[in-house]
Amino acid sequence: MRTIVPAYVVISACSAAYGQTTEFEVASVKQIETLQAGRPDLSFVGTSGKPFKIEGNRVTVNGTLHALVAAAYGVKEYQVLAAPNWADTLRYTIVAKSSGDTVPTQDQVRPMLQSLLADRFQFKLHPGAKEMAVYHLRQVKKSSLLKPAAADETFSWNLSGGAGGTLRSKATKESIVDFVQLVGVSADRPVIDKTGLTGDIDYDILISPPAGGSVDEVNRAIIYAVVDQLGLKLEPAKDTIEVLVVDRVDKPSEN
Numbered sequence: 001m002r003t004i005v006p007a008y009v010v011i012s013a014c015s016a017a018y019g020q021t022t023e024f025e026v027a028s029v030k031q032i033e034t035l036q037a038g039r040p041d042l043s044f045v046g047t048s049g050k051p052f053k054i055e056g057n058r059v060t061v062n063g064t065l066h067a068l069v070a071a072a073y074g075v076k077e078y079q080v081l082a083a084p085n086w087a088d089t090l091r092y093t094i095v096a097k098s099s100g101d102t103v104p105t106q107d108q109v110r111p112m113l114q115s116l117l118a119d120r121f122q123f124k125l126h127p128g129a130k131e132m133a134v135y136h137l138r139q140v141k142k143s144s145l146l147k148p149a150a151a152d153e154t155f156s157w158n159l160s161g162g163a164g165g166t167l168r169s170k171a172t173k174e175s176i177v178d179f180v181q182l183v184g185v186s187a188d189r190p191v192i193d194k195t196g197l198t199g200d201i202d203y204d205i206l207i208s209p210p211a212g213g214s215v216d217e218v219n220r221a222i223i224y225a226v227v228d229q230l231g232l233k234l235e236p237a238k239d240t241i242e243v244l245v246v247d248r249v250d251k252p253s254e255n
Helices: 007-017 065-073 106-120 176-186 215-230
Strands: 026-034 053-055 058-064 090-097 124-139 146-148 156-161 167-175 191-193 200-207 232-248
Touching (some): 058 065, 065 090, 065 106, 065 232, 090 106, 167 176, 176 191, 200 215
Parallel strands (some): 124 191
Antiparallel strands (some): 053 058, 124 232
């Protein structure tokens, strides 16, 4: 039997081994908005898999509870199970300060956020594993609409409206990590990167959702555009995924 060691266990063990503090010196938690049902939290776009904005010893992170837990434990949002409905609709901003003058790394901040979640959200969990229906995202052909980003580019992502109700999704210097997660927002099951692509990418697609279409129809139109125009394939599969199961969580005490 394969032994599963979730990322958060490794991070916590490393923190303890090196005597690193696992709590913020001070932290502020504020709810900033309530997302409409079906509207995804896109806080991750542009972070390149690095959710924390770190300036000196000041740390900022934004997102729903699902996003915050994923950031704290170094997992994907689909790996966090049994969270309450508000975990996907209430967005928070956390502004915190680590102790001392040393600039913390992304991995050093994770156990600090874990402690904050336990304190302010009364968050408790246990690890597990679950077989899930997933998609493997593969590149099956080259497309001129998907290419490596140039070294001198800066990140941008824009979703704009066009003639006849079309949408244009255009990005420069977006990480493949963010791109796969963005595809997963519109898919009906978790998306796992099997493209073999590394680094940052540029892409430009036109999406044609039906007039007055439902959220599901718009999402299908997005997936069709990604597959048809970027030379990609969503291959149905089943994987055993490491998961974190929420045992308890409350809406947080602010500040």
